[in-house]
Amino acid sequence: MRGVGIAMKKYRIGLIGLGGMSHSHIRWMAEEGRFAIIAVSDVNEAALTEKGEQLGISPDKRYGDFVQLINDPDVDAVVSVTPNNVHADIVRACLQAGKPYLAEKPFTRIFEEAAELLELYEQHPVNGMVGYSYRYTPAFRYARELVREGKLGKVRSFAIQYLQDWGAVPNQTPYIWRFNKDITGTGTLGDLGSHMIDMARFLFGEFKELSALMRTLIPERPDPATGQMVKIEVDDFVSFQARMSGDEVGIFQSSRNAIGSGNQHEVSIYGDAGTLHASTLNPDQIVWIREEAPDQLARAVINVPERCRVTQYGDFLSLLDGTASESLPGFMDGYRNQEIIDAVIRASEEKRTIVI
Known part of the structure; x- marks a missing residue:
């Protein structure tokens, strides 16, 4: 059984990608009750402003560059909901920053990107989850x-x-x-x-x-x-x-x-x-x-x-708590x-x- 301290801990999330699928991820996080979205990132400035206002994110935590979000010391973990062409770059930045993440599938756009990530992961292993929901x-x-x-x-x-x-x-x-x-x-x-x-x-x-x-x-x-x-x-x-x-x-x-x-x-x-x-x-x-x-x-x-x-975000919590299930x-x-x-x-x- 998890300790009281772990069970009550809220994780500060940086959300990358504010398109249609982000709405579901925001809802799922809210249902778990232990996630607080404190930073957002998107290349679309209008979406960044609109979603930032809706979530009550301060302007200095709205990033056009996802690398800046990942490197934000206030962000405990990253949730990425983006098109395939940036999947590898986001996972790479998380590995380099030592930042836990939940990234969308497919893992990368092409296999060569996955092979490069494996080499980095073997040098800098970081807890991560891929969205095979x-x-x-x-x-x-x-x-x-x-x-x-x-x-x-x-x-x-x-x-x-x-x-x-x-x-x-x-x-x-x-x-x-x-x-x-x-x-x-x-x-x-x-x-x-x-x-x-x-x-x-x-x-x-x-x-x-x-x-x-x-x-x-x-x-x-x-x-x-x-x-x-x-x-x-x-x-x-x-x-x-x-x-x-x-x-x-x-x-x-x-x-x-x-x-x-x-x-x-x-x-x-x-x-x-x-x-x-x-x-x-x-x-x-x-x-x-x-x-x-x-x-x-x-x-x-x-x-x-x-x-x-078992919910996807319940399992993500187990990863962040250090009690990840074997099926994650x-x-x-x-x-x-x-x-x-x-x-x-x-x-x-x-x-x-x-x-x-």
Whole structure:
């Protein structure tokens, strides 16, 4: 049990990135009750002023340069909610400053950035967390518990998919930063696929080999500023198959063009003693199919136990308190994830199986 001093400590947070996703992070921090945002940073001066006023941040704690925020001695820890092209720079600055952080996924834009960070991390290890938020979906946490306890017997195979529909043709989605390769590195793969990769590692351990297919389904989109069509150089769709460290074989599929799939991230696990389904569509329950008697299958919908209800920011608190859980996604989880993203890209481009 945590000591009273630790339990009551409030951490002074520097928030980098004040776009749409920052609203959720601000709410999540407020719900925990032990975070105080005391500094903010953004390249957009209007957003910096508006959010600074809303949060009651003094003007001298509103930074156009995130490095100045990270180096602010009043900031205990950093929360970064930015586009992919600055992920590596922010983590690098946190490592150099010795400042704990929670950074968004994907870990970096390209693998070369991750490799450079690893070299620095090995010299200057700093507590950090990467935002693989679906580790905190109760159904997925319970699935992991059942797999680890052997309740499904030997797991032979699994299927993971993450589907959204905001990029589909009927939505007439224009060209935005998520389609800009210079900013994102990849499209669906880094955005949604990074969560699938992390879920596989969370459930089954490390990847051993994989093959892949990446496609750009919609080749151009209109630039809202000019009306001109812009060529899309990142993937709209990715699929890959892999073998994991325990010889489990898995199929992965992700698309932002799946009409009717608002935010459909799910896993099906097939073991000798049964099948298990877990999904964001029903985050508080799992479906368990198993043999109840010879030639008689039972299908049960099971409520997730309370112990599986852990929040991302609750886990971030455990990291800051020095009591981090073994399931917390840290620096090496981010690095390994980017390593697999790179393997998927190479497998698709070279049309061959990549051994990890």
